Amino acid sequence: MTDKEKAEKAVxxxxxxxxxxxxxxxxxxxxxxxxxxxxxxxxTDKRVNTVTPALFERFPDAKAFAEAxxxxxxxxxKTCGLYKTKARDISAMAKMLCSEYGGIxxxxxxxxxxxxxIGRKTANLVVGDIYGKPAVVVDTHCIRxxxxxxxxxxxxxxxxxxxxxxxxxxxxxxxxxxxLVIHGRAVCTARKAICENCCMKEICNHYNNILTExxx
Numbered sequence: 001m002t003d004k005e006k007a008e009k010a011v012x013x014x015x016x017x018x019x020x021x022x023x024x025x026x027x028x029x030x031x032x033x034x035x036x037x038x039x040x041x042x043x044t045d046k047r048v049n050t051v052t053p054a055l056f057e058r059f060p061d062a063k064a065f066a067e068a069x070x071x072x073x074x075x076x077x078k079t080c081g082l083y084k085t086k087a088r089d090i091s092a093m094a095k096m097l098c099s100e101y102g103g104i105x106x107x108x109x110x111x112x113x114x115x116x117x118i119g120r121k122t123a124n125l126v127v128g129d130i131y132g133k134p135a136v137v138v139d140t141h142c143i144r145x146x147x148x149x150x151x152x153x154x155x156x157x158x159x160x161x162x163x164x165x166x167x168x169x170x171x172x173x174x175x176x177x178x179x180l181v182i183h184g185r186a187v188c189t190a191r192k193a194i195c196e197n198c199c200m201k202e203i204c205n206h207y208n209n210i211l212t213e214x215x216x
Contacts, residue, residue, distance in 0.1 A: 003151060006203050007167035010149060014179040017199040021175035021182075023129055025049065030105035030130045031097070032056055034115075035065075035090055037122040043080045051077055062103040065094030089117025107131040120158060128174030136161045136168065137177040141184030148193060150205030 001009070015021075024045040027033040032052065039048045055076045059065045065073070073087040080086060093115045097103055105126065106112055112123035121137055128135025136142075138157040142164075147153060152163050168176055187194050193206055201207040 001203070004167050006149065007151070007164070008169065009203050010200055011169060011172050011176050013199045013203075014176060014183060015172075018179045018182050021178040023125065023178060024181070026052065028056075030126060031062055031065075033130060034093070034105055034112075034118070034122065034126055037125055038089060038093075038117050039077055039080045039086055041086070042082060047080060051080055062094045062097040065090060066098045068094075086117070092116035093118065105130070107133070120161060124161070124174075124177075128177075134165075134170035135174040135177070136164050137174065138164070139177075139181065140190070141181045141188075142177055144190060145180050145184055145188050148188060148204060148206035149200065 023033070025033065025036040025040060026049045027036050035055075036048050036052050039051065055073075058076065059068055059073070068091065070087050070091050073090055074083050077083045077086055077090075096115055097105065101111075107127060107130070109120060109123040109127055112118050112126060113120060121139055124135040124137045127133040128137065138161045143155055143157065143160060146160065146164065147155075151167070152160055154160065165173070183199075184190075187197050187199075195201050195204070195207045195210060198204065198207065
């Protein structure tokens with residue numbers, strides 16, 4: 001089986017196991033997803049979802065964030081961790097959106113990563129979920145699971161994205177990454193791969209290596 005065939009099989013198996021593939025962050029527009037994803041760095045999505053309702057009610061658009069006192073943003077996001085850095089990035093991001101993009105979140109990865117605090121993971125999430133473009137969101141779950149499957153043995157997110165892009169069906173790559181998050185939380189966890197419960201064990205290098213060790 002080639003890597004491309006394996007990737008297509010992984011997509012198929014995850015689709016069957018997790019029919020619903022949605023981002024766990026709650027948002028209603030592109031700016032909200034952009035900010036919520038920035039807040040989620042080193043913080044749980046659950047925590048972010050408890051913080052953002054008040055934040056977005058107070059600051060409903062890029063102009064409101066751009067004109068905000070950074071200390072007020074800090075106060076509203078304090079429980080998300082690294083709140084000073086995140087508040088500074090959100091303020092600077094909003095100002096750049098207003099000055100260069102008319103307050104509209106751009107729809108390309110190249111433009112999005114120009115924004116303060118926005119890396120390729122967030123940019124891929126926005127172009128995939130909001131604009132419906134092919135995206136590969138390489139987070140910790142993606143790195144871990146695709147490594148165990150045997151697609152790579154590295155931790156560099158940008159390089160992993162380049163490896164996965166030509167392997168995954170473009171119209172399914174974004175949902176595939178969402179399903180990896182669900183699978184990574186429930187089955188293929190950082191602490192332990194619960195291989196007996198895994199829908200992908202038949203194509204997984206990690207599982208096959210375990211079987212080989214048992215039989216030697």
